[in-house]
Amino acid sequence: MSLLTQRFRYVGRRLLQAIPTVLAIVVINFLLLQLAEGDAADVLAGEAGSATPEYMAQLRQKFGLDQPVAVQLVVYVKNILLLDLGHSFRHDMPVLTLILQRLGPTLILMVTTILLAVGVGILLGLLAATGLNTWRDNIISVFALVSYATPLFWVGLMFIVVFSIRLGWFPVSGMENIAAFHIGWVRVADIARHLVLPALTLSLFYLALYTRLMRASMLEQSGMDYVTTARAKGLTERRITFRHIFRNALLPVVTMAGVQVGSLIGGSVVVESVFGWPGLGLLAFESLFARDLNLLMGIFFLSACLVVVVNLVVDIVYAFLDPRIEMR
């Protein structure tokens, strides 16, 4: 079997492994719906405002609530797998449409945040590790330690106080100045200006994480045998650091970046509701206020799927880039 087919088989197996995960999430959703006070019809009717007994009976029949729980579960799973996430009465729209509308802004925010956090985190970790126990290392370590302990929503609010209200450098909230009807590059620039504070806020925690990880990873690699070999060959320290240690030290950081996507979505709920960034997180916040449980569950399901997809992509990229990955 050639190496390439082996790799494709691996990818196929990873795809198959993702299915139980998605199913498990659907089942968790279903169990939560069972846990909620009253049945789904009560929840939905409550959201619809008023409900006649006929309407309730109709709802119960529609959701099969007169059926045994096992049958209900099968129907529920079937609906979700057909991407029928239900209806949001608050918005009077299908949940799926609502979510897809908000997916773009969230992706913009998340991609910017990941790039910022990984890039700057690697740089700071490198700076700290190469100047071990100097003032540079100490300052970076203290910064990472404090950022790691800071609540995201609070940093966001403080950024708004300092940079938006006092200094007036950046807008307070939103994604773009809608009233200005910008088009083309002017619009891109406008969105970028709105993006600065939310992306900075969201990346702060992960920046701290990657900085610490990169520093530890550099230190670990620098104790390896191949470094001694390189030194014995007479390579310069500079060359050893950048060509040898740095490259190997990157691996755990990049892996971690893939793992962190799930928690990033959680962080974006907080950051988006602080900055009024019109993405999935703000939608979750709004649905919380409107007590729109159906919408909240749809967001949970789709964001979990997003994480599954991202992890899959990271795995696949790895499978083709790193020959040492075990094809299990």
Added chain:
Amino acid sequence: MAHAVRSVRHTRSAASRLREFWRLYRRNRAAVMGLLILLCVVVMAATADFIYPGDPFNLAGKPFAPPFGEFLFGTDSLGRDVAAGIVHGSRTSLLIGVVATAAAVTLGTLIGGVTGYYGGWLDDVLMRITEIFQTIPFFVFAILLVAVMKPSIQSIVIAIAVVSWPAVARLARGEFLSMRNREYVQACQVMGLGDARIIFLQILPNTLSPIIVTGSLMVATAILIESALAFLGLSDPNVMSWGFLVGSGRTHLRTAWWMCTFPGVAILLTVLAINLVGEGLNDALNPRIRDR
């Protein structure tokens, strides 16, 4: 080897072991500082009723009073004393942080320990479950759990414990897996000790250090999750908390910055202190990196 170390330890008195622990802990000066800050927060929580008697939700003076005047940290839009809210809120943060972590650590250790010790299909199932838990966006899951159960101290504790236990389970599983074929465990099995006694009385004490370190860091995470939930409006409406204070002050950010600022500083300092203490515990308890 591990058994030998343990029996040597047994011959020493508890007091001398404590002294040894403190000697190692003290070497990390940041950890000592963290411990001091944490002690201050604990004292604040314990004496809240003496420092600020009465309900922190009660009105104390005129609204929007700036800080460092009549009120140390000013008043909010309804005239409630922000400092009183912070002092009383410390109880909520510590309570939820400690109880949720205790629940998660107990559950995680139990499940991870049993699956690590027995292995087999049980282990496979557990690994799949923890993987799923690590995939789902845990904060969104916590929001959903609290929203479904209605916000209360109890539901917040449950939500945080539910999203936190898999990390402990993975850790405990790994530790038990590496321990189950050690000589001292085999000796116990030969002696005819029951599995439960081996798991809880023999292996567990030997795996306690990494679990304690992880648990201490989890308290910090739990406090951050609790404050973020409260900020989003998911807090017990009858209980004062730091996240609630920040959340209720955000609409007045333009005119009254102090409402959000000081409760946030309280969260930051507490979480930082707990992280520092966790690192100190790691230095003092984790023999593998002790002399690095």
